[in-house]
Amino acid sequence: MRLKDKVVLITGAGSGIGKSTALLFAKEGAKVVVNDLSEAHGKETVEEIQEQGGEAVFLQADVTIASDVKEMVQRALERYKKIDVLFNNAGISGVGALHETSEELWDRVVDVNLKGVFLPSKYVLPHMIERQEGCIINMSSCVAELGLMKRAVYSATKGAVLSLTKAMQVDYAPYNIRVNALLPGTILTPFVENYLRNAYEDYDEALETIKKRQLSGKLGTPADVAQAALFLASDESKFMMGSPLYIDGGATFGKMA
Numbered sequence: 001m002r003l004k005d006k007v008v009l010i011t012g013a014g015s016g017i018g019k020s021t022a023l024l025f026a027k028e029g030a031k032v033v034v035n036d037l038s039e040a041h042g043k044e045t046v047e048e049i050q051e052q053g054g055e056a057v058f059l060q061a062d063v064t065i066a067s068d069v070k071e072m073v074q075r076a077l078e079r080y081k082k083i084d085v086l087f088n089n090a091g092i093s094g095v096g097a098l099h100e101t102s103e104e105l106w107d108r109v110v111d112v113n114l115k116g117v118f119l120p121s122k123y124v125l126p127h128m129i130e131r132q133e134g135c136i137i138n139m140s141s142c143v144a145e146l147g148l149m150k151r152a153v154y155s156a157t158k159g160a161v162l163s164l165t166k167a168m169q170v171d172y173a174p175y176n177i178r179v180n181a182l183l184p185g186t187i188l189t190p191f192v193e194n195y196l197r198n199a200y201e202d203y204d205e206a207l208e209t210i211k212k213r214q215l216s217g218k219l220g221t222p223a224d225v226a227q228a229a230l231f232l233a234s235d236e237s238k239f240m241m242g243s244p245l246y247i248d249g250g251a252t253f254g255k256m257a
């Protein structure tokens with residue numbers, strides 16, 4: 001029970017990495033506030049947590065809308081009285097080289113991936129500052145560190161999330177609040193499945209191609225990232241501050257040829 005009695009708010013927890021993390025955190029004793037845009041997906045996560053004997057509530061909010069996020073944080077605090085861990089996980093893909101990226105796609109990806117870290121943090125931090133305690137995990141990506149084809153706006157947002165993580169850590173260290181970032185490589189989730197279907201003609205061929213980016217020769221699983229998030233959320237990582245944590249099968253620092 002590495003998170004016994006901790007209250008955790010996870011954005012985008014209706015699918016993929018967020019869902020897997022919500023299930024794992026609940027098994028480890030956390031009370032989980034499950035946020036998602038989709039009510040059906042968010043409620044499914046809560047039901048699965050309850051089926052395994054855990055405690056969770058679904059709070060619908062669009063992380064790009066300040067009034068939604070403010071209300072979500074207020075309701076979480078009313079229910080559980082505290083928030084120990086905020087996992088800013090919600091994110092969307094954006095495929096294209098810069099000149100191929102529409103202004104609309106640019107704005108939406110920046111909004112979800114960057115404002116979606118800003119707003120939940122903005123409304124949770126006053127509470128953490130008051131308690132002089134807290135842990136924030138921001139979802140970046142290994143594309144923050146390496147150039148990847150046709151990922152202009154997506155890479156820009158994930159690089160910004162990594163920089164923001166470091167800036168936040170400096171500002172909130174005096175309040176005993178840790179802020180770290182996760183940098184996954186390619187993890188097989190609905191997000192990547194959609195990307196492969198939209199960006200390539202042949203799904204299976206695309207899957208084989210992207211597996212080769214990893215030294216492991218395999219893609220990661222949501223559970224791989226959830227385990228890393230658990231480490232960052234628990235006191236075991238208490239000396240980690242403002243740090244990137246890579247879960248990428250060697251994609252960032254290794255090269256096969």
Ligand code: NAP
Pocket residue numbers: 011012013014015016017018035036037038041061062063064089090091092093112116139140141142183184185186187188189190191192
């Ligand atoms: P996913 O399966 O698509 O899950 C993302 C979740 O975020 C979805 O449930 C989605 O809800 C939710 N969401 C999207 N926009 C939202 C908004 N405005 N407000 C609230 N929730 C919103 O994706 P994933 O692969 O687990 O990705 C999770 C995070 O990891 C993202 O930040 C992604 O960039 C990052 N990441 C993923 C990979 C990878 O390879 N999978 C690698 C590095 C980083 P709806 O389904 O209702 O839209």
